[in-house]
Amino acid sequence: MIMRSYYSKSIEQFLKADLEAILGQITSNHKFKLEEQQKIAWTSQIKILKESLNKFPEGYVFFEYVIPRMGKRIDNIVIINGIVFVIEFKVGENQYYSHSIDQVIDYALDLKNFHEKS
8 A cells, every 4th residue: 555645544543643643643754854943843833733633533633645646745635525635834934935835736736637536
């Protein structure tokens, strides 16, 4: 079985899991040099998603999802009621930049065009 993400669980499982356990699974699947800033970013993402998804226990959450054939990794994908949410975090930023918005649009198009299940 090909692993497409560093972490994938139902939202219900994600909400019940301990932050450190989630972070441990993500970091253990990261095969590159792990920078402290990356761990801080993942920790922030976990906290934000736990707060945001507690009203939506049915669905799935993915961290560092690899787009087939493209080699890009999406920070998070959340699937609720058949809707795919592509989430790109910019931890520490306080404004939205057009290149960041373009990045998410590109990810969504890549999923649409290169990922059969999407």
